[in-house]
Amino acid sequence: MNKILAKLFVPGAVLLLTGAVVYLFNKSVAPYLFITGATLVALAQFNMPANKGSLALRRLRRQQLLGACLLVLSGVFMAFTHGNEWIVCLSIAAVLELYTAFRIPQEEEKLNHT
Numbered sequence: 001m002n003k004i005l006a007k008l009f010v011p012g013a014v015l016l017l018t019g020a021v022v023y024l025f026n027k028s029v030a031p032y033l034f035i036t037g038a039t040l041v042a043l044a045q046f047n048m049p050a051n052k053g054s055l056a057l058r059r060l061r062r063q064q065l066l067g068a069c070l071l072v073l074s075g076v077f078m079a080f081t082h083g084n085e086w087i088v089c090l091s092i093a094a095v096l097e098l099y100t101a102f103r104i105p106q107e108e109e110k111l112n113h114t
Helices: 002-008 009-024 030-046 057-078 085-113
Strands: none
Touching: 002 009, 002 030, 009 030, 009 057, 030 057, 057 085
């Protein structure tokens, strides 16, 4: 089951990006694409095996999961608000996801060399 969910990460990311770009042209379809993609990305991240390593690694994992939740929340904001609140939420999620994408492998590397 985890392998299937991990394989859904890439299509989810593509749908998420497509939804954000389509929002510029068609605001009625974009939230559905975005929410679907964000949900797939969040499912893949929530079902990744948690490494019971260092405290820093667990903290980074929680930040990654918070970023995934904020991605889904961005889609909800996109669908139900008429302003650009979703962009603020998406920006915070993107910073968290980007930060953890670089830091988690570094922490795992430290853990494996110790």
